[in-house]
Amino acid sequence: MSDDNNTWEALGVHPKLSEACLALGWSKPTPIQEQAIPLGIEGRDVIGLAETGSGKTGAFAVPVIHRLLDKPRRLYAAVLAPTRELAFQILEVFQGLGAGLGLRAVGVVGGVDMVDQAVALAKYPHVVVATPGRLVDHLQNTKGFSLRSTQCLVMDEADRMLSMDFEKELDAILQSTNEDRLTMLFSATMTSKVQKLQRASLSNPKRVEVSDKYKAPAKLSQFYLFVPAKFKDCYLAEILSAHAGELALVFAATCSGATKLALALRRLDFSAVCLHGQMSQPKRLGALNKFKARHATVLVATDVAARGLDIPAVDLVVNYDIPNHLKEYIHRVGRTARAGKPGKAIAFVTQYDVELYQRLEHLIGRKLPACSVEENDALRWHERVTQAQRQATIDLRRL
Template sequence: MGADKNGEPGAGFIALGICETLAKSAVELGWKNPTPIQEQSIPHSLEGKDVIGLAQTGSGKTGAFALPILEALLKKPQPFFGLVLSPTRELAIQIAEQFEALGATISLKCATLVGGVDMMAQSILLAKRPHVIVGTPGRVVDHLTNTKGFNLRSLKALVLDEADRLLNLDFEQEIDQILKVAPVEGRRTMLFSATMTSKVAKLQRACLSNPVKVEVSSKYQTVDTLRQQYVFVPAKYKDCYSTYALNELAGSTCMIFTRTCEATRKLALLLRNLGFDAIPIHGKLSQPKRLGALNKFKAGERSILVCTDVASRGLDIPSVDLVLNYDIPINSKDYVHRVGRTARAGRSGRAISIVTQYDVELFQKIEHLIGTKMEQFPAEEDAVLLLLERVSEAQRIATMQVRESDFKKGGGKKRAGADGDDGHAADAHGGFNKKRKSRQ
């Protein structure tokens, strides 16, 4: 970490070549000293070189590209100076917020272009000629195609953040379209990725010129303060074991990862029917609902966030106590990103993976990747099976709620919470919570 040699706030950033105004903004944002990725990449970016930064989530990548862009803008302000491409709406919004916070004292204008938000409202923002645009590739291409007066002819800085994720989500075609209309001369390009895949290497060759490679951690490591456990279960009892683990670790803030939007939706309903304050976030929720769910979780109004991998990368969520892998990720590297949500900044944390008979090979690949044999989570089978009746009833009600919600989507008013997005679904249904109370 960069030390404040003079004892003055922001001295570490000033030593890298960042001006005092921006260094002060960084400190006010809680960045006391530069992180390793910032220390290694910022000086090269300030020299106008193309940069490839390989670093894990939570390593300070946003500062590594935002500060040099703002520094260059200070010297020569112009509209449409920088474009940052992000794989998800939430991450794009978060990056834009950090740009706005860092650039507040220099009158920065920033526009966010993401799906799920009205195109016309975004066109009005573009008409104000912002300095920096942050967006998802699909929506940026939509505006390049349809919004009069918007082009990238004056672009001086291009950032591809979470590049491995961008390519995994099949944005290659949109990125190609953007690269075709972006100038090559006088443009610096910064590519940040947690992993160097063959697709990322191909993208690097297509859009970077003599790049400087900066690597903070080449090994897929999980931090020492993370306790990694697994429980081997028959697939039919997966919900019982998940419920048992949550009961055993009651009071913990938790992120639960599933593979699909449907599993996220149904599991959130199931858990709420069992009395847990779970809330889902996945790609099929509207933008306001996704942000609402995130904000409730961050504010502590909900203690369990059930999510797909869309939420596992880069989101500014404070460290959680527990990560529960309800579904084992197909891509082993996604495991590292998931469990990176806990045991952050030296705090301890725990990750539990629910491994069924169908997941053994995937689980072994994860252990091989991280170079660690996980310990078994102690779960008494008899105690777990005592939950079977309650969990089965909660499953039945959750299935009914999903069907009811899907049926009503075509017409009529959908009941609050039927998608698991919020509200107290079980209470609204007159279902499991009430039944459970009547049995006591």
């Protein structure tokens, strides 16, 4: 598609919705949107495979809202996401696009009062964005709530939902919806489980794909850093200091590890917050909003933040711990270099990670260059880091 035709109107999008896209700063459709939106508008089932940060949410939100503008009806679409964070992210997009169009969208996720959600559902919103478990809770327990009238079902990050054992919930939701619905399924990877879900839920779908299986964002600069395990925090402090003023996302392996690391970084005067699956929903959203608003410049997270978090300004991703599930590495580093912007990712490799890191290089099909950090510069932090770690251990016991 030429640049002259690379507009929302050229895809057949309703003029008012085209204006809403531009108002959100979406100057032109991304490749996955170019392919998926006309099919969705036409009413074709779609299975979309695209790299993280490619604009998948717009690829399904735009056709859903377009079809609603053509023929308004209540509870038109149900959108499923694997995590609360991604569900809220998707909800924000629907609310942003639909703000001037009379669209009513609600979120239905765990960790939030079910009665309040039931009240919101009773007002017949146009779009429900939900995690599978909580949506099934409402189907079973909320009087009068049904998906029978739903004309559109979207499943985002389907591979992640299936890896999180949501198969039973997805089956229950599929059986509760209109068989003549439009179905759009998006996934970062095509696994055997996703293929099975596709056969069970889509009718003669059109497949759209814009990237290689394990392709990282085009403008991402990736590095590794060999670090003695006992000095990891020293090297992290040096790197964060060198990137002062930039937004950095640091991935840790465990919830307690992420919490302790964030506490230690705060003791070192870095404005750090953490995000992991054992936090309450208000605390998760609070940490995320602080980071988005730059009130905190370092977010220490587990893989709960590896997908779905659209924070366009992330400058640096640090894999403090290399993920055991190596495919998560692609999703982690995809949090930066989004929407065509440059970004940087550094993987810490200790003496205990060499074999895991070699498997990672094999997966991504390339050897990464070494990140240049002077040992003396890192070790100057040693005394302060040791004290900060000691204090963080005490702070952790108080939580």
